[in-house]
Amino acid sequence: MRExxxxxxxxxxxxxxxxxxxRTTAISALVFSALVLVxxxxxxxxxxxxxxxxxxxVLWVTFTFAGMLGLxxxxxxxxxxxxxxxxxxxxxxxxxxxxxxxxxNLAFVLMLEAITVPLFGVFFNVxxxxxxxxxxxxxxxxxxxxxxxxxxxxxxxxxxRFAELMLPVLLVPFLMPPITAAVQMTExxxxxRPLSEVAGWLRLLAAYDIAFVILGILLFEATLDE
Amino acid sequence: xxxxERATRLSNxxxxxxxxxxxxxxxxxxxxxxxxxxxRFQGPAQKIFYVHVPAAFCALxxxxxxxxxSLLYLWLKDERLDLFSASAAEVGVAFSVVMLTTGPLWGKxxxxxxxxxxxRLTLTLFLFFLFxxxxxxxxxxxxxxxxxxxxxxxxxxxxxxxxxxxISVYLFRTLHPEPILLKPxxxxxxxxxxxxxxxxxxxxxxxxxxxxxxxYGLALTRAAREERGLA
Numbered sequence: 499m500r501e502x503x504x505x506x507x508x509x510x511x512x513x514x515x516x517x518x519x520x521r522t523t524a525i526s527a528l529v530f531s532a533l534v535l536v537x538x539x540x541x542x543x544x545x546x547x548x549x550x551x552x553x554x555x556v557l558w559v560t561f562t563f564a565g566m567l568g569l570x571x572x573x574x575x576x577x578x579x580x581x582x583x584x585x586x587x588x589x590x591x592x593x594x595x596x597x598x599x600x601x602x603n604l605a606f607v608l609m610l611e612a613i614t615v616p617l618f619g620v621f622f623n624v625x626x627x628x629x630x631x632x633x634x635x636x637x638x639x640x641x642x643x644x645x646x647x648x649x650x651x652x653x654x655x656x657x658x659r660f661a662e663l664m665l666p667v668l669l670v671p672f673l674m675p676p677i678t679a680a681v682q683m684t685e686x687x688x689x690x691r692p693l694s695e696v697a698g699w700l701r702l703l704a705a706y707d708i709a710f711v712i713l714g715i716l717l718f719e720a721t722l723d724e
Numbered sequence: 725x726x727x728x729e730r731a732t733r734l735s736n737x738x739x740x741x742x743x744x745x746x747x748x749x750x751x752x753x754x755x756x757x758x759x760x761x762x763x764r765f766q767g768p769a770q771k772i773f774y775v776h777v778p779a780a781f782c783a784l785x786x787x788x789x790x791x792x793x794s795l796l797y798l799w800l801k802d803e804r805l806d807l808f809s810a811s812a813a814e815v816g817v818a819f820s821v822v823m824l825t826t827g828p829l830w831g832k833x834x835x836x837x838x839x840x841x842x843x844r845l846t847l848t849l850f851l852f853f854l855f856x857x858x859x860x861x862x863x864x865x866x867x868x869x870x871x872x873x874x875x876x877x878x879x880x881x882x883x884x885x886x887x888x889x890x891i892s893v894y895l896f897r898t899l900h901p902e903p904i905l906l907k908p909x910x911x912x913x914x915x916x917x918x919x920x921x922x923x924x925x926x927x928x929x930x931x932x933x934x935x936x937x938x939x940y941g942l943a944l945t946r947a948a949r950e951e952r953g954l955a
Contacts, residue, residue, distance in 0.1 A: 664864055667857050668860075709888070717881070
């Protein structure tokens with residue numbers, strides 16, 4: 499167990515180091531999320547729909563779109579020059595590979611979200627500072643859900659034709675429960691309400707995280723070529 | 725008997741079962757239209773119920789088959805299980821399309837709207853998306869065992885997802901007031917209507933089996949041909 503985690507962290511560190519050195523995906527994803535925020539601001543009638551009413555949905559749609567860009571990258575870098583074969587030959591088990599990718603994706607998407615949130619607060623005139631702690635909790639829980647399923651699926655779609663298109667087609671139906679839950683909770687937080695009002699959603703999201711992380715660990719092996 | 729002959733025989737048998745199913749379906753239509761009373765509030769629109777409900781039932785059943793067979797595939801690694809679950813997914817799409825087109829046709833006159841985000845509607849819509857995604861994924865992976873493994877992963881994940889979607893829709897709805905116009909208000913069925921529905925369910929089940937046999941026979945034929953081509 500400890501070894502699995504240690505190997506997972508090694509793999510995650512390798513991915514993040516690669517990402518940090520190249521920076522292309524991170525910067526493109528950031529610019530992309532800023533653009534999505536801007537487009538959403540104008541894609542409405544401001545006299546009909548206030549910033550506040552639209553804000554929670556905008557935040558989560560932006561996260562989803564930008565996050566998906568990051569997911570595609572995780573296994574594509576392993577396919578170039580067949581780097582994945584090297585990792586599979588290393589004395590680490592498959593679970594640590596899955597968890598390593600999950601950790602790296604989690605770090606990547608959370609970093610993206612951490613920069614997007616203040617930008618969003620400014621653009622949409624929303625106070626993101628006072629509900630910061632519960633908001634961070636919601637974001638982390640929903641991102642775990644997103645990344646757990648997304649990593650499992652991107653391991654498959656990276657090796658298909660039309661990978662960039664295939665991932666969202668498969669992934670988006672799976673995002674319906676976590677995104678709905680996250681939007682409901684974010685909406686409460688922005689309205690200054692406590693999270694206990696939406697305890698049902700919180701439980702649902704937590705259960706989803708547990709179920710899909712376990713499922714990812716169990717099913718990941720089937721996505722690798724022998 | 726060679727595998728190819730066996731596959732052809734299965735397809736032919738499936739064709740026979742489907743034919744019987746279609747003849748019986750015509751019988752059910754006659755019964756539903758002429759010998760089952762009109763529903764007092766919904767009028768003739770209610771007749772679509774005898775197609776819609778069995779189609780939905782078959783689509784759900786097909787989805788369950790895909791999930792369970794996928795699980796078996798990852799355990800036993802038998803190529804035939806993969807072919808069977810692919811066949812079930814394709815047949816499931818056909819039934820989903822019937823379900824998703826007859827639903828709005830009934831909803832417009834009775835609920836006053838083509839679509840509503842009711843729990844069952846949402847669930848079946850996602851079921852349809854999952855089926856389509858499953859088939860698209862199969863299309864995008866040329867290598868057979870890789871395709872089988874990938875689609876099994878997706879099939880199992882879909883099975884786990886369904887209860888979550890169901891609970892989400894339920895939570896989503898209970899937070900908002902229900903529109904009065906869209907309230908379904910289903911009366912319990914009188915016996916004649918129930919008999920017609922049950923007959924129709926039986927016929928659709930026969931059709932499901934017939935379609936599955938044909939589609940699975942076709943998949944086996946293809947596999948046998950490919951093998952012979954390679955040998």
